[in-house]
Amino acid sequence: MPLRIPELGPSLGRLVAPAASTLAPRHWIALDDLRYALVTAIFARAGEAREWSAAEDNDLTVATLGRGSWLKAWETALNAVTDRAREAINLRLDGAAVEARMPRRFRNRLPLALGERNALKARLDAGSAPFREAVAKLEELGAAVRAAHGEGPVTVAWEGAISTAARRLEAAWLSLEDSLDLEWVRWGRDVEEVRAWRRPLWPLILGGVAFAALAIYTGLLLGGYLPVPGPLSAPVEWIWDRWS
Numbered sequence: 001m002p003l004r005i006p007e008l009g010p011s012l013g014r015l016v017a018p019a020a021s022t023l024a025p026r027h028w029i030a031l032d033d034l035r036y037a038l039v040t041a042i043f044a045r046a047g048e049a050r051e052w053s054a055a056e057d058n059d060l061t062v063a064t065l066g067r068g069s070w071l072k073a074w075e076t077a078l079n080a081v082t083d084r085a086r087e088a089i090n091l092r093l094d095g096a097a098v099e100a101r102m103p104r105r106f107r108n109r110l111p112l113a114l115g116e117r118n119a120l121k122a123r124l125d126a127g128s129a130p131f132r133e134a135v136a137k138l139e140e141l142g143a144a145v146r147a148a149h150g151e152g153p154v155t156v157a158w159e160g161a162i163s164t165a166a167r168r169l170e171a172a173w174l175s176l177e178d179s180l181d182l183e184w185v186r187w188g189r190d191v192e193e194v195r196a197w198r199r200p201l202w203p204l205i206l207g208g209v210a211f212a213a214l215a216i217y218t219g220l221l222l223g224g225y226l227p228v229p230g231p232l233s234a235p236v237e238w239i240w241d242r243w244s
Contacts, residue, residue, distance in 0.1 A: 002053045003061045011166035015039050015173055028184050029084045041073040067139035082121040086112050089187050096195040127175020131168035138165050
């Protein structure tokens with residue numbers, strides 16, 4: 001029997017139709033194009049699966065909507081969001097450094113390194129565990145569907161698991177958006193620390209003290225209150241002659 005691919009639009013929920021708002025954009029990076037790309041990838045796999053189902057090739061139908069397809073679409077979207085957030089964070093840090101007149105050698109240390117980028121990605125991905133569990137279950141049911149040749153209760157369970165995976169994908173995306181809100185606050189503190197940076201005062205103080213000491217020594221020397229060192233006797237005598 002041909003397998004039935006459920007309509008995924010209702011299960012994807014706010015991935016397809018985000019909540020309307022008259023307020024300014026919620027996030028500090030643009031997400032709409034990345035969300036569209038994620039939904040398009042899932043719809044494309046579902047369309048291919050329907051074509052294989054119409055051709056009564058259950059193995060390819062199951063494989064097209066298998067765990068790998070879902071995870072690839074999610075990882076592509078997650079990496080794109082992470083890289084865009086990283087770029088925005090780097091721009092904020094550099095802008096604060098320019099405002100604080102931080103030397104370039106210090107500014108060059110501010111951009112997020114690879115390890116920090118991976119940590120950012122992990123925080124944005126923190127809410128995807130239910131989605132990953134759902135697609136793992138879908139993979140298990142897919143293997144059972146192949147063994148049953150598309151017949152029996154396992155087929156109905158597999159079809160339901162597709163809708164579940166779509167709902168969990170929506171939840172993972174909404175969690176990612178919430179994590180972005182937290183990252184704005186998290187990196188805002190770092191940006192303020194960079195903006196508050198000031199050059200250390202000790203070189204200025206040390207230079208001032210040295211200049212003052214030199215000026216006092218020169219005054220005492222020219223005033224005759226201190227003995228004139230041999231190497232300075234000629235210029236000091238010349239000054240005294242002109243002074244007199």
